[in-house]
Amino acid sequence: MIPYGRQDINQADIDAVLSILRSDYLTQGPAVPLFEKSVASYTGTQYAVAVNSATAALHIACLSLDLGPDDWLWTSPITFVASANCALYCGAQVDFVDINPLTYNMSVECLAEKLAVAEKAGKLPKIVVPVHLCGQSCDMAAIHGLSQQYGFKIIEDASHAIGGKYKNEAIGNCRYSDITIFSFHPVKIITTGEGGMALTNKPELADRMQRYRSHGITNEVSKMQPRPADEIWNYQQISLGFNYRMTDMQAALGVSQMSRLDEFVTKRQQIAQRYNDELAVLPLGTPWQHADSYSSYHLYPIRIKLGVAKKSQRQIYNELHSVGILVNLHYIPVYRQPYYEAMGFKPGYCPEAEQYYKEAISLPLYPAMTNEQQSKVILKLQKVLQV
Ligand SMILES: *Cc1c(COP(=O)(O)O)cnc(C)c1O
Numbered sequence: 001m002i003p004y005g006r007q008d009i010n011q012a013d014i015d016a017v018l019s020i021l022r023s024d025y026l027t028q029g030p031a032v033p034l035f036e037k038s039v040a041s042y043t044g045t046q047y048a049v050a051v052n053s054a055t056a057a058l059h060i061a062c063l064s065l066d067l068g069p070d071d072w073l074w075t076s077p078i079t080f081v082a083s084a085n086c087a088l089y090c091g092a093q094v095d096f097v098d099i100n101p102l103t104y105n106m107s108v109e110c111l112a113e114k115l116a117v118a119e120k121a122g123k124l125p126k127i128v129v130p131v132h133l134c135g136q137s138c139d140m141a142a143i144h145g146l147s148q149q150y151g152f153k154i155i156e157d158a159s160h161a162i163g164g165k166y167k168n169e170a171i172g173n174c175r176y177s178d179i180t181i182f183s184f185h186p187v188k189i190i191t192t193g194e195g196g197m198a199l200t201n202k203p204e205l206a207d208r209m210q211r212y213r214s215h216g217i218t219n220e221v222s223k224m225q226p227r228p229a230d231e232i233w234n235y236q237q238i239s240l241g242f243n244y245r246m247t248d249m250q251a252a253l254g255v256s257q258m259s260r261l262d263e264f265v266t267k268r269q270q271i272a273q274r275y276n277d278e279l280a281v282l283p284l285g286t287p288w289q290h291a292d293s294y295s296s297y298h299l300y301p302i303r304i305k306l307g308v309a310k311k312s313q314r315q316i317y318n319e320l321h322s323v324g325i326l327v328n329l330h331y332i333p334v335y336r337q338p339y340y341e342a343m344g345f346k347p348g349y350c351p352e353a354e355q356y357y358k359e360a361i362s363l364p365l366y367p368a369m370t371n372e373q374q375s376k377v378i379l380k381l382q383k384v385l386q387v
Contacts, residue, residue, distance in 0.1 A: 095114075168292060
């Protein structure tokens, strides 16, 4: 069986987790700030808030930017549902900006057009969530320019993209955004089992996200409400928050995985390069890369050339699965999910996203993938497509 993605855990990773199990703190102890520091210094960002998933990171990022009822959040339709659901958690509304047919990321042209229309209707978004699909950065300089013109905030959904670069700088540094979030789910670039992180250069946002992570509680006296001295104890709840904390077992795994991040991405780049070279003659498109991008290659989606290839997307998917090559589809456009269709979204809403959806198949790609496994995928694909 060859999955589309999987974690890579070595003895040092295991030892890191075991050492926490033998220590004093199992959750929110010393390993969590160590992991935060490790990611913040890698990306060159001031503040990092570790949480128990990227979904939680998206939620507290939206809350910290004051997203609420009557507000709009816009994102890409070709993403995991969490990029959109975070708006609904806040009682806000979601809309989708079609993708660029080359990068499969949010199209800057479509965003600009949609903003001009929304301005006239008085329905500008409060937050835009660009998603760095597969690990390739969106055109953040352009999106940032539009945010200055129209006054929206930016949360980068970099769930696929830790270890990647944009204009030679680490994705996650928030140069063009308010907050960036990462995911550490096992299929992503590094893992903590479940886990996520929100990064920002703005101290007030970091402060709010830290409180949302843990029940709205502070233990800093300077932030507490004034009370008689004998009523000030070690903590106060000053807002409403959640329990989105990361455990120390997870954080220790994260620190250990961070030391392997560059190696993981290099390996992913090599595997992608071999696919590029060996699939070039087949009736399919391989992932185009912008010159500003160094991708972490979380995913490697091919696009079947319909009409040229003699098989349908579904046939190819089934034939690969039948020999244990577990390709996948990333993603069904979010607004085509039944829950979103029930909100009124119609098939065909974003034409480029729909076209991608009809053609895309993610091939297996993960650092521990062997040459033999990759050969098996390539050979099978050649066979399937050349019949
Ligand atoms: C995986 C993923 C998420 C959610 O990550 P979790 O850590 O599983 O909550 C959000 N957005 C995108 C684009 C993802 O791929």
